[in-house]
Amino acid sequence: MPSLKYAYFPGCVAQGACRELYQSTQVLTQALGIELIELKKASCCGSGTFKEDSPLLEDTVNARNIALAEELNLPLLTHCSTCQGVIGHVDERLKERQRTNPEYVEQVNGLLKKEGCSPYKGSTEVKHLLWALVGDYGLDALQQKVTRKLAGLKCAAFYGCYLLRAQDHLPYDDPFNPRSLEDVFLTVGATPVEYVGRTRCCGWPLSSYATEQSFKMAGKYLQAAIAEGADCLVTPCPLCHLNLDSRQPEVEKVMGQKLGLPVLHLPQLVALALGIDPKQLGLDRHIVSTRSVLEKLDL
Template sequence: MKVAYWPGCVSRGFTPELHGSMAKVAPLLDIELVELNRANCCGAGVIAEHSQELADTLNARTFALAQKEIEQGADLMMNICSTCQGAQGECQERLDASAEYRAEVNKHLTPEGLEYAKGLVNKNFLWVLVEELGLDELAKRVKRPLTDLKVGPFYGCYIVRPTDRLGIDDENPRDTYLEQVIETLGGTVVDYSGAQKCCGFPISLMQKETSMRMAGQNLGEAKDQGADCLVTPCPLCHLNLDMQQPVVSKTIGRDLQMPVLHLPQMVGLALGMDPKELGLGKHVVKPTSVIDWTTSVVGSVGALSAA
């Protein structure tokens, strides 16, 4: 499978371990990444608040670049950021709904020789795993099952709502894909109420304490339900749940020590990759501080202490 690959801004800046782990996991899944190096920020919904046409133009440019790669043999466009998925999906919905508006936006792309045509398929890596590769095929590639690892899924807002725009229905229950992938990799899914709630990142610059409390509630609920770690397809959620976790712990008065994995990292571990290859040492809350990956996947501090 060949994909026009959009890693997003955050994965190449604040969370380079996400971009790096995706690059290393892709060949193990027979996914060829053709990176859209000239693409631009999706705007994360913020630009659209100030200028909808500017946000749509920026994303139309990225879509047009992806379509050029598809013309050269790529199967679809793929991203690794659920915020990008949501923001780009919103822009694409507007562009596809009106030929007149699409033509107006395309005028801004003409100087670069670009044009967005209706109907691009853009999927998050999570969706690609389930819908393109398939869970049966993924299971065949597992070399080190996530045995005894209790994983809390954390979707982030932009990949679970609104359901119509995201194509979530009985045929494609995309709001259950994280759980399906965790189980396919041999892990145990932890059911907790925060799995599809907001991490708090969108309000972090306006209401810092509220943002930290939102993150703390999600992390605390997962911990109370016995989770060894969380996994997320959203690097912005990762920023609030991992990078800000020391502040979160101080805000809520609780030592959380909850590792948060990027989705490609969890997949890579199950495929037999070394934690260092996947950048687990770059996290604020080091997964290896509470999980022993050396021989089998055991989610307990005791196991690590005994190793």
């Protein structure tokens, strides 16, 4: 099996509102023999809001996060689509500026130096857990670790827009017709469900100022997945999880319909296929009960 090691950027949401994502990522990576060195000094990526005030602020904050991984000579790994999109895009932009506008990178590094931080070098990669599983660990190796095939479980992917569209170059997948999540589903024995909405925005960015519109977006895609027979949604983004799971009761009120569709984090699904006890994965922390998923798997 591959021997992999990453500088781990868990992000804010996984350490707060979606603590089960942090928990299940730890359990999954340990089971796969993947070593994570958590970047305890890292800061919030800004989830795309910093650039509204200052692109330089977004670049500097995230250049510092990347530099922390560079200090370890490791790729930066995150399990949050939003963090991947923001930090990955900053990394792309700064690498391009190193070629076309090195004075800008010097400005960023000058600000980092004032705070006693290491400079950004552009010497590493920013990688989502999904890309690490598909591209680094490999689906063949993952399949060898499966001890509990998720046969009969119908899974609908919800990628999240930042994972697909924030970066100019998307590794291991097609931003317009992605298949990596569906490939993971097949690898662990589950059945992928195709539906309208798998590559759309969940509506979370609108929720603070256009709440009803946000919930209508989420509700529309939940309805579409249910109509296609999905037993659950699976997302690699904790912000999508907040809108689709944590706020699903509010979404139901706006839609005037009971939905009750469980929403799993990617590492929870994969860990179940590795035979890990559901109690270790925080499946009891979800707002929408995951009991129907576990019953489908006879757990």
